[in-house]
Amino acid sequence: MTLQTPGTHTPVEPADTRQVIRPYGDTTGDGLVQMSFTLPIPAGRRADAAALQLAGKMGLDPASVVHAKPMGPHFTFFIVYGKVGHLIDYASIPVPEERAYPLLTAQEVNQAIRRALNRRLVVVGACIGTDAHTVGIDAILNVKGFAGEKGLEYYREIQVVNMGAQVTVAELVERAKAEDADAVLVSQVVTQRNAHLHNTKQMAAAFHAEYPTAVAAGIGRPLLVAGGPRFDTVTEGDLGVDRIFGKGTTPAEVASYLVHALLPDDAPSDDDGPPGQEGGQDDAGGGQGTGRGGAGEEGR
Numbered sequence: 001m002t003l004q005t006p007g008t009h010t011p012v013e014p015a016d017t018r019q020v021i022r023p024y025g026d027t028t029g030d031g032l033v034q035m036s037f038t039l040p041i042p043a044g045r046r047a048d049a050a051a052l053q054l055a056g057k058m059g060l061d062p063a064s065v066v067h068a069k070p071m072g073p074h075f076t077f078f079i080v081y082g083k084v085g086h087l088i089d090y091a092s093i094p095v096p097e098e099r100a101y102p103l104l105t106a107q108e109v110n111q112a113i114r115r116a117l118n119r120r121l122v123v124v125g126a127c128i129g130t131d132a133h134t135v136g137i138d139a140i141l142n143v144k145g146f147a148g149e150k151g152l153e154y155y156r157e158i159q160v161v162n163m164g165a166q167v168t169v170a171e172l173v174e175r176a177k178a179e180d181a182d183a184v185l186v187s188q189v190v191t192q193r194n195a196h197l198h199n200t201k202q203m204a205a206a207f208h209a210e211y212p213t214a215v216a217a218g219i220g221r222p223l224l225v226a227g228g229p230r231f232d233t234v235t236e237g238d239l240g241v242d243r244i245f246g247k248g249t250t251p252a253e254v255a256s257y258l259v260h261a262l263l264p265d266d267a268p269s270d271d272d273g274p275p276g277q278e279g280g281q282d283d284a285g286g287g288q289g290t291g292r293g294g295a296g297e298e299g300r
């Protein structure tokens with residue numbers, strides 16, 4: 001489309017707002033990429049030719065096999081380096097939404113919970129199904145935490161029940177009811193045959209069935225939170241959960257979300273006292289639960 005400047009007949013071209021980029025290997029914009037894959041064939045020159053044919057079909061031209069290693073007698077792992085001609089208009093890619101809630105300090109989280117609930121907020125966490133990858137959920141729940149942040153067990157006003165690995169949905173529902181959980185945190189790392197999606201959906205359905213009269217998360221049923229590195233392709237609505245957390249999640253993001261979702265009208269106020277007096281990340285967090293369902297000194 002051409003625009004007309006008022007009062008003149010000179011056509012004005014619309015400004016080019018594109019920001020075209022392409023991959024960078026040796027020199028800016030040379031289009032060079034590297035990818036790795038495994039083929040179900042023995043290593044050798046014929047296998048290399050198969051890898052190059054695949055690379056060509058994927059748009060790499062020219063391409064070269066820079067690494068090929070046998071994976072047992074019947075498989076070969078490849079790294080292929082090649083040039084693509086594809087262009088990306090970076091300007092057309094929407095900026096991802098910012099987090100819809102503020103990142104709170106441990107002290108602010110504790111104060112918000114105490115003010116709104118006058119008891120500890122109870123969180124029950126587990127790896128469900130056959131999944132035994134507990135490192136992720138432990139990073140969020142255990143005191144040792146993740147990326148320099150302490151986990152939810154450290155928060156004085158959060159009682160953590162970490163059920164560990166390979167927990168069945170029935171066991172999780174039962175424990176969440178017994179603990180009167182405010183939130184249920186589930187981790188799924190194994191994604192073979194979409195196990196993470198099936199298990200999470202099954203978990204959500206079980207909780208929705210168990211609390212049929214619930215009005216919303218936190219009102220008649222626990223908040224349902226799923227986490228793991230490979231949930232990128234789905235939404236909360238697809239799985240029936242309230243929130244999904246992905247790669248690199250830190251405990252503070254989860255704690256802040258719990259406050260946002262379960263105590264929505266609560267926000268840290270100026271009369272909460274100076275920082276560092278209690279509940280901050282440097283605070284010892286006394287009175288915490290055992291991390292296995294113990295009541296702790298400040299029971300509910």
Ligand code: B12
Nearest residue numbers: 131132133134135136185187190191192227228229248249
């Ligand atoms: C350590 C590990 C193991 C350990 C697990 C020990 C343990 N106690 O957890 C052991 C050796 C037992 C193991 C076993 C297996 N593993 Co393994 N394992 C890994 C490995 C190397 C690291 C995973 C990890 O600890 N990441 C670090 C944590 C911190 O990251 P994270 O889990 O993503 O968690 C973060 C976020 O995702 C998020 N998050 C995660 N969960 C939650 C939950 C909530 C509520 C929230 C809010 C956030 C959150 O927060 C965390 C911090 O940011 C990965 C490969 C890799 N590099 O990722 C393979 C990997 C996950 N394993 C794999 C496989 C195949 C297996 C086995 C099937 C192997 C086998 N044939 O036996 C078994 C399965 C065992 C089972 N029943 O589950 C595959 C899975 C492939 C797939 N498509 O699913 C991977 C990807 C390796 C691979 N490339 O093939 N594994």
